[in-house]
Amino acid sequence: MCELPPTRYAWDVDDYRDDYRLEPARLADAPRLATMSHEFVEVGLRPAWSASRITWHIRHPESIVLTARAAGVISGFAIMRYADDVAHLNLLAIDTPHRRRGVARRVMTWLEETAFTAGTFIIGLELRATNDAAYAFYSALGYRELGRVPGYYQGIEPAIRMARDVRTARGTTPGMRQPAP
Numbered sequence: 001m002c003e004l005p006p007t008r009y010a011w012d013v014d015d016y017r018d019d020y021r022l023e024p025a026r027l028a029d030a031p032r033l034a035t036m037s038h039e040f041v042e043v044g045l046r047p048a049w050s051a052s053r054i055t056w057h058i059r060h061p062e063s064i065v066l067t068a069r070a071a072g073v074i075s076g077f078a079i080m081r082y083a084d085d086v087a088h089l090n091l092l093a094i095d096t097p098h099r100r101r102g103v104a105r106r107v108m109t110w111l112e113e114t115a116f117t118a119g120t121f122i123i124g125l126e127l128r129a130t131n132d133a134a135y136a137f138y139s140a141l142g143y144r145e146l147g148r149v150p151g152y153y154q155g156i157e158p159a160i161r162m163a164r165d166v167r168t169a170r171g172t173t174p175g176m177r178q179p180a181p
């Protein structure tokens, strides 16, 4: 049986404030990432992100499974799938004691810069319509709501669809004139 690393608590993590490392996930991380997905993203839903599905993404050349680690322990992760014109953020979760330390912002910046370098300029995502924290987070990063998708989550909960054009600076709206340099 696979032993999962222990969850860290707020009083353990102050030393890590500036010491998060971003690294591609290893195959051995998949069970922990599936657990984080069930615990933080899929609460109340049938778990859709199994360890084997996450393993598929770790192996797939057009997906990136990126982890943030503090002292070697996973504090957060994201899964992004890249296509020619659009990249899709499948999952993003930060372990509770590591939130509001800029970890998710760093993870998203890494994924967006990778997309930009690859010439994939639009990043799309869906989030649960009740997830106010995630909505505030994505809005702070310049993502804009495109619309709502009824029943997106297993027919029982709507999604909010958001997107950002990584060619625009954060906090600006695509199509708006940018100030002269």
Ligand SMILES: CC(C)(COP(=O)(O)OP(=O)(O)OC[C@H]1O[C@@H](n2cnc3c(N)ncnc32)[C@H](O)[C@@H]1OP(=O)(O)O)[C@@H](O)C(=O)NCCC(=O)NCCS
Pocket (backbone or CB within 6 Å): 040, 041, 090, 091, 092, 093, 094, 095, 098, 099, 100, 101, 102, 103, 104, 105, 106, 126, 127, 128, 131, 132, 133, 134, 136, 137, 138, 140, 141
């Ligand atoms: C949403 C989530 C990924 C944010 O991660 P995080 O590492 O705490 O985010 P950051 O520290 O990088 O936040 C960057 C900015 O986003 C905004 N933000 C983040 N969390 C917020 C919250 N709970 N309420 C309001 N604004 C928030 C703030 O503007 C923040 O900047 P600030 O801390 O300087 O004010 C995290 O709360 C999480 O994992 N939630 C559970 C899983 C989830 O909802 N995933 C996303 C949907 S799939």
